[in-house]
Amino acid sequence: MDSKQLLDFAIDKVDDMKARDIVQLDVRETSSITDYLVICSGNSKRHVQSIAEHVAKEARHAGETPLGHEGQDAGEWVLVDLGDVVVHVMQDQTRDFYDLEKLWG
Numbered sequence: 001m002d003s004k005q006l007l008d009f010a011i012d013k014v015d016d017m018k019a020r021d022i023v024q025l026d027v028r029e030t031s032s033i034t035d036y037l038v039i040c041s042g043n044s045k046r047h048v049q050s051i052a053e054h055v056a057k058e059a060r061h062a063g064e065t066p067l068g069h070e071g072q073d074a075g076e077w078v079l080v081d082l083g084d085v086v087v088h089v090m091q092d093q094t095r096d097f098y099d100l101e102k103l104w105g
Helices: 003-016 045-061 092-098 100-104
Strands: 020-026 036-042 068-070 077-081 085-091
Touching: 003 020, 003 036, 003 045, 003 085, 020 100, 036 045, 036 092, 036 100, 045 077, 045 085, 077 092, 085 092, 092 100
Parallel strands: 036 085
Antiparallel strands: 020 036, 068 077, 077 085
């Protein structure tokens, strides 16, 4: 998949799991590490974990092996690194605290 297809794929997968407040950021001009960030919220620790696990599992099924999967145990903020797209799944208080949309937007 190219980076735009991977972005659409990631957004579709977080939406499958009823993630809230899904935001996509194009960071190609500011980051040499990735092209896009997907930021979304889950309702609870378990919801955050489930969303991130679903993204990683579906990526593997589509032939896109995640490069990293961090924060799964804590469930406050789980990051799934798909290379050209990095997915951040957060609980509301963590998302408000780090405010990635403002940092990268």
